Amino acid sequence: MLELDIYFKRDDFCLQINTIMDAPITGVLGASGSGKSTMLAIIAGLLKPQQGHILLDGVSLLNTADKVFVPPHERRTGLVFQDGQLLPHLSVRNNLLYGYRNIPPQERRFNIETVVGLLELEPLLERKPGSLSGGEKQRVALGRAVLYSPRLLLLDEPLSALDERLKNQILPFFLRIKSEFKIPMVYVTHSPREIEFLTDRWLSLAKGKLVLQDD
Amino acid sequence: MLTEPEWQALSLSAHVGLWATLVCLLPGIGCGWLLARKQFFAKPAFEALLFMPMVLPPTVPGYLLLVTFGSQGVIGQWLKHNFNIEFVFNWKGAVLASAIIAFPLMVQAVKLSVQMIDRRLEQAASTLGASPLKVWLTVTLPLMLPGILIGLIMVFSRSLGEFGATITFVGNIAGETRTLPLAIYSATHQIGGDAMAIRLIIISLAFAFFALLLSNLLSRRAEKWLGVHRAGT
Numbered sequence: 001m002l003e004l005d006i007y008f009k010r011d012d013f014c015l016q017i018n019t020i021m022d023a024p025i026t027g028v029l030g031a032s033g034s035g036k037s038t039m040l041a042i043i044a045g046l047l048k049p050q051q052g053h054i055l056l057d058g059v060s061l062l063n064t065a066d067k068v069f070v071p072p073h074e075r076r077t078g079l080v081f082q083d084g085q086l087l088p089h090l091s092v093r094n095n096l097l098y099g100y101r102n103i104p105p106q107e108r109r110f111n112i113e114t115v116v117g118l119l120e121l122e123p124l125l126e127r128k129p130g131s132l133s134g135g136e137k138q139r140v141a142l143g144r145a146v147l148y149s150p151r152l153l154l155l156d157e158p159l160s161a162l163d164e165r166l167k168n169q170i171l172p173f174f175l176r177i178k179s180e181f182k183i184p185m186v187y188v189t190h191s192p193r194e195i196e197f198l199t200d201r202w203l204s205l206a207k208g209k210l211v212l213q214d215d
Numbered sequence: 216m217l218t219e220p221e222w223q224a225l226s227l228s229a230h231v232g233l234w235a236t237l238v239c240l241l242p243g244i245g246c247g248w249l250l251a252r253k254q255f256f257a258k259p260a261f262e263a264l265l266f267m268p269m270v271l272p273p274t275v276p277g278y279l280l281l282v283t284f285g286s287q288g289v290i291g292q293w294l295k296h297n298f299n300i301e302f303v304f305n306w307k308g309a310v311l312a313s314a315i316i317a318f319p320l321m322v323q324a325v326k327l328s329v330q331m332i333d334r335r336l337e338q339a340a341s342t343l344g345a346s347p348l349k350v351w352l353t354v355t356l357p358l359m360l361p362g363i364l365i366g367l368i369m370v371f372s373r374s375l376g377e378f379g380a381t382i383t384f385v386g387n388i389a390g391e392t393r394t395l396p397l398a399i400y401s402a403t404h405q406i407g408g409d410a411m412a413i414r415l416i417i418i419s420l421a422f423a424f425f426a427l428l429l430s431n432l433l434s435r436r437a438e439k440w441l442g443v444h445r446a447g448t
Contacts, residue, residue, distance in 0.1 A: 044342050065342035072341040073350075088441045089357045098353075099343030130441070148343050 002026075002152060002186070006052035006062075014062070015039060015049075015208035020083055021186060027195035027202030028188045036188045040154045044079045045072035047107040056151055062168050068107035073102075078145030078183075083161050086129035092140050093125040099148030109149040110181060111183040113125045118176055119143045135166040142173060146181055155175070159194060171197050216417075221411060223390050224398035225418060231306060231394055232374040235313035239321040239370045244363060247325025248355070265405035268380075269319045276315055284311065284384075309392045313374035314342035320373055328362020329355070361437035368430040377424055395419055397416025 001022040008015040015035040030036040041047040043054060045061065048069060054062040056077070061070045078099070086095050096112060116122055119139045129137060138158055145153055155174075159167045171194065177183060178198075187198055195202050204212035217225070248254075250262055274357050284302045285292040293302045302308035332355060340350045378396040385392040387401060399415045402408035 034252050046338050046342070072338070073344050075342075077342065079339065079342040081335060081339060085333070085335050087336060087340065098340065098345075102344030102349070122416070143397060144343065 001055075002058060002184070003053070003055040004039075004043070004050040006039075007056065008042060008047065008049035008052075013208060017205075017208075017210055019203060019210060019213070021184075021201075021203075023184075023199060023201030024182070025185045025199035025201065026176070027199050028186060028189075028205060029190065029192060029195055029202055030205035031190055033207075034205040036155050036205050038208075040079065040156050040160055040186065041203070042190055043152070044154055045070060045075050045078050046079075062121070062154075076103075076148070076150050077152045077154055078148050078150030080138070080141045080156065080158045082157045084129070084141035086132075086137055086140055086211065088129050089206070090129075092121065092127050092129065093133070095129065095140055096121070096125075096144050096147055098129075098171070099144060103149060108147075109151060110147060112147060114180075115143045115147050118180060122205055133166075134162050135170055136158065138162065138170060139173065142177070146177060146183065150183060153183045155185060156186045157189055158187075159191075162187075167194070167210050174198055217414065218411070220389060220393075220398065221414060221418075224393055224395050224415065227306065227309075227376050227390070227392075228394040228422075231309045231313055231377075232371045234310040235317060235372045235374040236367050238310060239318050240257040240312040240363075240367065240406045243318060243321030243366055243370070244359070247362070247366070248329050248359070250322065251326045251329035261309065263409045265322055266319045268316050273316055273379025274383045277312060277380035280308070280312060280315065280380065280384040284308070289357070302385070302386060304386050305391050306385075309377075309381050309394060312384045313377040314370075316377050317370040317373035318379050320369040324362045324366030324369060325359060326362075328359045328365075331362075361434050361441070364433045364437060365430050368426055368433070370427040370440055372423060372430075374427070375419070395422075 001020065003020050005018045006015065008085065011097070013035070015038050017039060038047060038076050040051050049062070049064070051064050052062065053060065053064070060068050061075055061162055062068060087098065090098065096115070100108060102114065116125070119142060121139060121143055124132060124136055124140065129140070132140065142158070159170060162170065174185070175198065178185065187195070189195060244263060263345035281303070282288050286292070286295070286301070287305055291302065300307070302311055316375060329401060336358070337350050337354050340354045343348070361428065376396060377394070378400065381392060382397060387393055387397045395415055395418065399412050399419070402415060
């Protein structure tokens with residue numbers, strides 16, 4: 001369960017959110033500039049809000065009143081970016097293992113074979129990211145984040161760079177991750193169709209404010 | 216084919232060039248990264264100072280080296296007294312002169328390569344549990360590699376051509392400080408030295424061409440390794 005109460009201001013933009021996300025997949029809907037990517041960056045620890053607190057499964061990741069700030073590499077929140085952000089100098093295999101190797105063996109919940117099988121990555125393992133298609137890159141990025149055994153998976157418009165056909169191919173993988181690995185996810189998008197497909201729990205952002213919530 | 220003094224000038228140039236390259240390696244990476252990524256007090260002044268050897272007549276840094284690292288200079292005396300190291304009139308001084316003149320090239324190459332790194336790659340690594348040091352070692356440094364390689368080759372090539380600072384600081388001593396350009400200079404001032412000058416000039420041309428060719432090939436290879444696709448290939 002993720003409890004979020006944050007206030008973040010930069011130049012003219014202000015993000016103010018107070019909500020609880022406790023669904024297996026929480027959809028966050030919003031147009032560009034609504035602050036949804038900023039919200040994910042704050043949850044991941046890549047941005048520091050001026051005020052607020054973040055609790056993940058009862059563990060404080062941020063509390064400005066008590067000066068608590070857990071740095072991104074200690075948060076165990078996997079983040080999948082819009083364009084994958086695979087490390088270009090590493091093979092797909094080593095990209096997949098990047099986060100996996102950063103956690104102690106006893107905390108690794110999934111093995112590489114299972115994730116590779118589920119996301120159908122076997123034929124790509126020895127290739128470099130530069131030679132992959134957009135859809136393949138996103139599947140690798142997803143696998144890499146899952147292998148990191150995150151407590152929460154943050155997905156920042158993971159399909160926005162893909163065409164409709166590829167979107168339809170990849171969307172079911174998110175449901176597989178949900179049912180097989182049971183990692184809670186926050187899925188940010190501007191596409192209501194993607195949210196509809198994945199979850200019935202969602203919230204909507206506009207100009208940095210929560211404007212609508214499913215319940 | 217080459218006479219003994221010509222071989223001497225050639226091997227000394229290579230020796231000085233390699234040492235100058237080695238000297239520039241770590242400070243070049245540090246300064247290039249710092250300038251690309253960090254904001255600090257008086258950064259524009261620091262940068263201007265660092266790049267000054269590129270625009271100054273080389274005799275100016277040469278003279279400044281002489282008055283600081285020379286036998287009467289403060290640093291020169293201190294080094295001689297504490298470590299028994301002397302720079303004046305020997306090959307170590309030629310290395311120092313070459314390194315100072317060529318250092319901006321290393322810094323510039325590294326700085327540009329760091330500026331081209333997508334910060335989100337480093338952020339992605341940090342959200343995958345990599346500490347800032349690990350991010351630097353496993354993401355930033357490998358992605359800087361093409362810039363580092365090009366910088367090193369530029370330093371080496373520039374060192375081969377260094378003349379003004381070297382002759383001002385360490386003189387023109389055969390076998391000790393007479394590198395290729397100084398040997399060419401000496402040959403052109405000798406009666407009947409034209410043949411030697413021409414041979415040394417041909418060697419210099421070949422050296423410069425192959426160094427730049429190597430730089431080009433290495434950067435292509437590094438780009439391929441990084442998965443960068445050039446237009447038209």
